[in-house]
Amino acid sequence: MTLVLGLDVGGTSSRALITTLDGARAGFGRAGAGNPVSVPLADAVASVADAVRAALSGLDPSEVRSAVMGIAGTGRFADPVVAAAFGQAFAGLGLTVPVRPVGDVLVAYAAGTAEPSGSVLISGTGAIAARIDAGEMTGTADGIGWLLGDLGSGFWLGREAAALTARELYTRVPQGRLTRSVATTVLGTIPAAPSRQAADDLIGALHAEPPRHLSRLAPLVTDAAAHGDPQALALVDRAAAHLTECLAEVHTDGPVVLAGSVLTTSAPVRDALIKLLADRLPGTAISVAGPGETGAARLAARLVT
Template sequence: MTERIVLALDGGQSGTLAVVGTTSGRILGVGAGGPIRHHDEADAETVARDSVTSALDAAYGEAGLVAAADACCLSMTGSSGFVEAVVAERVHPGRMDVLASDAIAALAAGTGRAVGVVVIAGTGSVAYAASADGSAIDRGGWGWFMGDEGSGFWIAVQALRAAALGFDGVGPATELSELLPAALGFDTLREVYNAVTGGAVDRSRIAALARPVLELSRAGDPVAGRIVAEAAEALERLVLGTVSAAPWLADHERSVVFGGGVLSPASPVAVALASRLAHSLPGFAVVPSDLPPAAGAYFLALHSCGVDVDAAMLASVSEQFRSRAIQTGKNSPHHDNPATKES
């Protein structure tokens, strides 16, 4: 069968990733761009167009291509309408599929197909379940103000609060009080407070603090360890609520894919959540994914071309991404919800 060119793109608060590949499973180019803002933010359209253009230019540049793709899968936030015209210039007419939820791509990244359950913890947190019969539901994804428990942003906020309590002597002492300001480039917690309150530090930078929190938990800090345990518990509740709302999942669809940097395979949150789900959902397989959602969008683009993504292709694409040092989520422990993306 003649190889065809397919394009996949995933974008959210933590960044944008474009993938150009072939229908045989060869990744020709990968490009990264900036974040995609919530569609109601004042600069959402400009930022989205710039981020997507940068990612596409980098991916096509590495691939050495100028030809339009034969198929495309676009996994974006609610700002997708701003960038569809940009992407459409690189795709043959009528061959672009815009996903209703970026969680679909994250699910496909773990299994090669869009069936089962996925829980994503990046900048935000969200869960999604889908069946081959067309049934689908989502839970979570309420954003930093109303929810996102267990996400990178949530972990960072809990850590900042714990650091302040420890500093004031009304909570347990913790290395977080010194570690978090340093991670943001400040000397003191008070400087962090002033910068956050004044809007000098955005949500993505705050969510990035999840990384040192997770590292400190590994080093044995009890406060960081408690935050990790609470994040895993919150994400378990999200998964259980999603599964409870999806009784139509067939036996062979009973898997839970982990997505987003907070749930990368080596993350202590992922380890704790997997242990909890082994007891609370014994009939479900846990699938820690080491592929970004853009890879799932690539698999779905392949499906639209009639290509079956089998275990061999899944392994091959995973190895190609590893060779490029492209990690789960958006190259950090905070997704894009998704750490994940807000929609």
């Protein structure tokens, strides 16, 4: 039997999928954060190894003929210490082929289409669009991080929701589903009366945590929009407009793949975006990416042939 291994390694979890060459699932494993940007190298390696070990359960590791690890920041693997730490762990599990690190953007694209050329739009904690030509990334838009950009990302949705709530707290007790849920999540309560102090408490609490944590408020926007909250719907429309502009900067032809936690889990944002894209890029095939490990396994299978 010829098997391939696809890994999706991130700052929250590591997932390993083993398939046959035609994509049939043969094994799966999941463990904690595996990106050495997010956690210490030894912990990252241990998590990735745990995921692969679970996926290999009952399988012969020498039958894995190709392996791809999707990860943000592949440049880290130019560091021989990083490359050796992962390499030793994989060899220790009985793998006989090298595991190739591939950027998470290319993997996301492959998780949504088998076409070699097209575009991918990712909105997760950050936001980026990329043009893929013959399997290579040839251009990007946005992806410049929460401080400077990432418009329409989970961070952006969370920040805009927090800003709306802070502005309201000065002048009135929040009434909408979105601003009430943000106040409750951040302050633990909805203030009984509007005040500068209530707003300053909210702002202070958000400044006290890492800014990217604002993305934890994005699901509140999704929930409120799904319940018809007008402020949340307006935010969703603005996010979709930003993401449409971002994609339009790079897209030329071929399919468009939508990926990232916002576009895969927030139906309101995804639906608003698809509507805008239908107007802006009529006739374009749009698909939603499957799990990253599926994209990585597909890329690994292509490398065998």
